[in-house]
Amino acid sequence: MKKTLLILGAVFALASGAVGAPELPERETAVVVLSFISPVARESLNSYDYRMHKNSREAKNYPLPLTALPEKAVLYGQEGYLPLELAAAREHMKRIRESGFDLVFFDMLPIPDYDPAQALTFTNEPFYYFSNYFEWMKAAEENNLKLGIFADVGNQSARYPQYRSITRDEWVKILHAALGMIPESPAAWKVNGVDGVVHFGTDCVYNLKASPVPGAPMPDGGWREVWKLLREKGDEFFFVSDIRPHGRDGDWDGLADAAYLFAPAGPAPFMTEYQADISRRLRITPYYWTVSSGYHRIRRDYTQPDFSRLHDTYLAALRAGARKIIVMTWNDLGEDHDIWPSANKGSELLDVVAFYNDWFKRGKQPEIVKEKLIVAYPFRAPAEAASKPPVYGGGKWASPAFEPKVFYWSALRRPKRVGLAGRTLELPAGIAMGEIPLDPGGDPASIPVGAKLDGRTVVLPPVVKTAREGDGGGLEHRYVNLLGSAAMRTVGNPKTGWDFSKNDESRAEKSFDAATGITMNFTAVPGKHNWIYLRNHMPEGSVPADARFVRLAYTGKIPAGMKLLCVLQEEGGVSCSYELPLPEEAAGGGELIVPLAQFRRTGWSAASPVDIPTAARIRWGHIGPIGIPAEGDAAGTLTLRQFDFLK
Secondary structure, three states: OOOEEEEEEOOOOHHHOOOOOOOOOOOEEEEEEEOOOOOOOOOOHHHHHHHHHHOOOOOOOOEOOOOOOOOOOOOOOOOOHHHHHHHHHHHHHHHHHHOOOOEEEEEEOEOOOOOOOOOOOOOOOOEOOHHHHHHHHHHHHHOOOEEEEEEOOOEOOOOOOOOEOOOHHHHHHHHHHHHHOOOOOOOEOEEOOEEEEEEOOOOOOOOHHHOOOOOOOOOOOOHHHHHHHHHHOOOEEEEEEEOOOOOOHHHHEOOEOEEEOOOOOOOHHHHHHHHHHHHHHOOOOOEEEEEEOOEEEOOOEEEOOOHHHHHHHHHHHHHOOOOEEEEEOOOOHHHOOOOOOEOOOEOHHHHHHHHHHHHHHHOOOOOOOOOEEEEEEEOEEEEEOOOEOOEEHHHOEEOOOOOOEEEEEEEEOOOEEEEEOOEEEEEOOEEEEEEEEOOOOOOOOEEEEEEEEOOEEEEEEEEEEEEEOOOOOOOOEEEEEOOOOOOEEOOOOOOOEEEEEEOOOOEEEEEEEOOOEEEEEEEOOOOOOEEEEEEEEOOOOOOOOOOOEEEEEEEEEOOOOEEEEEEEEEOOOOEEEEEEOOHHHOHHHOEEEEEHHHOEEOOOOOOOOOOOOOHHHEEEEEEEEEEOOOOOOOEEEEEEEEEEEEO
């Protein structure tokens, strides 16, 4: 059966009969999904459900569990894996659609030793994770999305630990086979009636090893030969090429069916200025704009994740008359330009991207329905940051070097005064964004981060000081919505019961006041180890699977010699704890935001493959003093105003 290929990234010469793309009446938004960073697992056992990342003490990011997975690992190629991938794909495609995307480009690594004469299996397929492509196609159908093949430039993976370039004949074999297997689905991405495939790394001027034909004319390095041979096999296709800035980039005009630029590390001015320039110079070939939230590879590269790069690129694309914009990427954890719901970013960055998707498609700023104040700041501040900011165009475009900052983005219906990181901001109605350098202060261990707004004092997780980048992680950032509401509230919630968990000899009594919260008056046993917890009981499903934080607000007096702990207990007896600041150290009853990822398994916990709480399984929350009180100081009080879970 004759198939047609639409490739976003590669370019076909007019002499070979490239297909022209009709201008679409509506603007469309696309996002790249990396197949090899699945919501379920990667190749290794430790990557199943991202257990190794969850146990990394916030050194590594991981996707939030939008679907439940079996406790026993099921890896790609094993029986029962594909239903898990489909369930995950459904939830992720739902989030993608809700965020205003129309197109999904499924990035897969080509497999050069694929044998089309043999049956299609998990190990014999034209692209790695090609079996997942069909599951994501089903999910695309259910969510009214279009899915296209995104062919990566080469293959460096567990299968090819040394980078493997793909030759002309291997590309012909791989693409011809893949085209023939694209399902007859309403979700299959087509342009002018032909199937679409996006390619990464088509321009070979700066990457000679990516040339399908060594020594072939530039800028495509032999791709025009690949397309010619595919057409001789009866394949028709629209090919969109990944291009690069250089003295011959204008040669892509008429060579490519469409062009785009996969450069997520690009400095912010480069992303607006160069794309505006190349889109003007390509008079025949349509240009698809791209945008990223930032970029980071540990000890190598760093492009700061300021919100203005998103704002400026989307609006520059609108001014240039762009019909498509591609977001890089949904899930690239390795380069930190992922936007999917994750432990580091929650859904905060995705919400910002969704706002600009709406703006791009409407052609005007959307109405602000729900107010947001989103901040992003680094987990760590190394004294020596090895990652360097990229410099493009011989120094014409450059990103700032790393320094610890708070980046903020607000969408407000009314002006608001906010204290943030020691500064006072007068935020206007509408959209505002900016950055605040963090004062390193005199604490050798950390940099405090806090906010004051609407009469609230919020203490955020501090920035940890390290000697070198790589000590405990890289330059990744934590995202928090300071105007976010609780996903689960326990104090004053009629569905939540409160009692005590304590040693028998100690005494405790509680009372509740709607204005101040729950108060526990207690007396510990002198000379003995005590534990005296206020304990809540939460029904199954109370804590959402994508909860990331516990928000606590409390006052009181804890006897000298005792510590204050928060303990979260799951069904099955898995328990994790976090040592809290004593009330006199806790911002006078202000809100303390504690990441679930900073809780650690207790000594009495049941066995678990991960060291941190699994949000959806939490059934009990405890807060109270433990330890041996100092002589003559056994009585205390604890008033708990908030014990909430936040996404």
